[in-house]
Amino acid sequence: MGLDQPTYTDIQVEAYLRRLAYKPAATEGTGLVEHARQRVQSDALGTLTELQRHHLAAIPWGNSGLHYSQHHTISLHPDSLYEKIVERRLDGYCMESTGIFFIVLRSLGYCVYATGGRVSHAAATGVDNGLWLAFGHMVLIVIIDEARYMVDVGFGNNCATAPLLLQEGATATCIAPSEMRLIKDTLVEVTDKSQKVWIYQTRNNPESPWIPNICFSEVEFLPQDFDVMNFSVSKKPTSWFVQTFVCVRMILDPTGKEIIGQCIMSGGEVKQRIGGQTEILQVLQTEEDRVKALAKYFDMHLRTGEVEGIRGLSSQIK
Known part of the structure; x- marks a missing residue:
């Protein structure tokens, strides 16, 4: 393991791939990890697309560690991420x-690095005023x-569902009928108007306006940068993640080839959104309802101490 270049062992990567239910037809006598590496060599983009799709469907985006725990903290240490997301099969927010x-892709042989992103006011508040929050998001290049x-596998219900080429204006399906694209533009708040950044946008359908979600540059961020960002997002009292509990999981079609919708737990409801249509699956009246719904819809099974950790918080269902 190089300095600040963590990787996982083959045993850990295999457990992660099984967590994703990623089971490509393997060559006889070839292990799952070895086969995955061979696929990376022969079809890197196709394999990356499959891994991203399965990750989004298997691993919920959420912030349970800030609400359903005794410590109310988030660790970005590779061992902590592995224990929480693979062994415990819990959720995780963006970082x-x-x-x-990020670590799994590096372990499989991809050339990959991380950069920091800003979330737009449009995504955070629903008001598209051209303004942006502080750095608080992780994007992979x-x-x-x-x-x-x-x-990106960490942006909740508006997350990109496939790799996006860094090319202006290239439009792709996000979750039909919604679309996604990248443009390059100058932020209204900067002094030097020659500076441009990538902006990830989505729209609900081809007739809807484009909404900015994330902006980022191609400058590599280091682990210590994300430590500072993570501390702010998870500890600042005004952070939305501290105040509200949320959980989102993408839904694959029966063939596993396409993301067709999402299951969302937010506020006092569990909703399913497919094909632009939203259905309420369950109304949550009590904390017991929510804990059982996490197990039912997200395969997240909390321990007693974790469940008790939400007592007294603003996110508790009372």
């Missing part, structure tokens, strides 16, 4: 979910055959 994906792709 956790994308953080473990994966380099394949000298082309660079944005990869």
